Amino acid sequence: MGNNGNHGGNHGTERETGGGPAGGALAGIRILDLTRMLSGPFCTALLADAGAEVIKIEARGTGDDARHFAPRQGGEGTYFMLLNRGKRSVTLDLKSPRGRDIVRDLARGADVLVENFRPGAADRLGIGYDAMSALNPGLVYASISGFGQDGPMAGVAAYDIIAQAMSGLMSITGFPDGPPTRVGESMGDIIAGLYGAFGILAALQARAHSGRGQHVDVAMFDSMFSLLVTPLSQYLFTGEEPRRVGNRHPVSTPFDAYRAGDGLVIIAVANERLFARFAACIGHPGLEADGRFSSDERRTRNEPALRALIEEWTGARSVAEVVETLGREGIPSSPIWTVPEAANSAQVAARGLITRFHHPTAGEIPLVPQPVRFSGTPAAVRRPPPLLGEHTDAILAGLLGLDDAAIAALRDDGVI
């Protein structure tokens, strides 16, 4: 982490060695990245940070739609830049047979191909799993989609909000007297991207034994549904419908946001020992013996009465005072930070969660690397996000052995 060097402007001098400085856990793994927008790019960014060489194929002319999202800096979408750090960009016209031939040629030399087209689209282009694995039986081919490659809804377009809505997550997020609530970031895409990285690495592990690649099929809906462990542990066994409980925990109390003098403060007391200590802190020693509050279940049943006692104490103090007082007793408590407060925290700085890079058109830019810390093979952002097609020539020359004349002909013919 914390690679702060100036790495911009390699256009035209790129070598086929790729992947940047050695040392990442995935050094030597080459990934052909046919994804755009969020789920796929999030996946391949994790792999790039961990040392893989990622070659991003973009539509000639326009590139990844995310390049055009606001806000922009130096003509480049900031959302695109955060998601495409560490990758190289090759532009191709995938509608042209020669463009697709180049994808096939690159797939011959790749370890992994990742795509997030609508299911069936890659097959129609002649770059689906069957075609590619025939060319390169060792290829791990990962597909990320809304509802998967088969099943009744394969082929249905899914934006994040649809995966959140249909998985059940929206129905359990929010307050009992309010509507189902979308998580404020596109968790459906992001979780599917994370599962994509998991699936790809598991398939590489299998390949180390068998020599064979396989198709890794990740669906946003499946990914969201299967992580609802708490509500599924209720519904699947009792038949009771899980409901929205606001910021409370469904079965543990106190565990919520409480009113302090200057805002909301989080308090999470998860066991009996801590509750006794907490009760003493808020001026009610012995409350753990009160029949209304003597177990998690009873506290949950008598939540309003307990909340009144807690807020009598928190309401007379600032958030900072509450967090400090409870912290001294080892009782988990925290403020609710805004994104700026989190981004500017000592924790983010100490853990290297924001790094800076020089970008050829956007200048000095912040980037957010993947969060896992590897003691032996440090992860790092190894390149700034690429300009559109910045590495087309270098990769066609370096990996496919095309000479200047061949590359010029492809450009003249509108293939690259």
Place this chain on the structure above:
Amino acid sequence: MGNNGNHGGNHGTERETGGGPAGGALAGIRILDLTRMLSGPFCTALLADAGAEVIKIEARGTGDDARHFAPRQGGEGTYFMLLNRGKRSVTLDLKSPRGRDIVRDLARGADVLVENFRPGAADRLGIGYDAMSALNPGLVYASISGFGQDGPMAGVAAYDIIAQAMSGLMSITGFPDGPPTRVGESMGDIIAGLYGAFGILAALQARAHSGRGQHVDVAMFDSMFSLLVTPLSQYLFTGEEPRRVGNRHPVSTPFDAYRAGDGLVIIAVANERLFARFAACIGHPGLEADGRFSSDERRTRNEPALRALIEEWTGARSVAEVVETLGREGIPSSPIWTVPEAANSAQVAARGLITRFHHPTAGEIPLVPQPVRFSGTPAAVRRPPPLLGEHTDAILAGLLGLDDAAIAALRDDGVI
């Protein structure tokens, strides 16, 4: 997926081959699992589904606290059962020197160790990274914690709600006129568990080249903060504080839950071509030429006026009618499902997202496997969740070569 066999009741006849039927991507990988509650068990469940052999070490007598959570079936917590499918259980007293010796002996023969103690606790027990990697330099040692193994907050206890609150996620989830909102599932734990699986597999990839393991340090806070791509792409570049926008998308419109005659319906129109088609659908052909609505940015600015037109149309129809009508035109739209509706859907059935197993005390139980589909090395739940200490004898005999007398002595002395 979809392993529906009856696998219960192997107590006492377990063999050291472990891991169940062959075929998983991670077959041959042995994981020593010192985790409890959610983040760690979620991580090792993914690895077990993908074929790894997972040996779960539990506190003698009580076991993983999650065993005791309500609801229970056959004396076993349902939450525990969902999270601990596919693993074997060994009980040990980690406070006893001989108990810790057994952990060290098992770590000698493991590929991976995962723990989610408070940072520093494993070191104090003599089973921290330094001690274990000295015994087994190839060991991948993963630590999952609230704030990481170093930095200003290492050592601070974090429950999920604290990671959600401090990362900034709560501040951007919910409605502009409502409070910051916790996601209704413990995403902080789950995402850290997923990153743990990613980190472990990346470290195994590195080990294939170097022969050396390493320490993989995953923090809930870091994991949550670094996935806030959309708000960070705004704040880090413009300095503007991202705010709660309810179920809307921060920069795209229409993309929200709208009122239909019998409930809320999701509509997500992400580009100009779709908006023109959508406008015709709702009886306003040509609306895309109206200056108020002729770009995503303008539609976002004039959202209330556009919402009125949309709800005039959706309000006169049922959710099902809206979804069907828009679906015919390829416009993304969906109902908001409850957890029961999702669980009982044809999609969940077709994708094998719920599987059934026989459990020795709980009888027939539903389990939810990891969601990635591997064409060559299918993932599957290979064992039911273990009874407490179900495999202690088999593993001490099979992996450490202890004879019946030695095991009986350990039991008499309260070590196992």
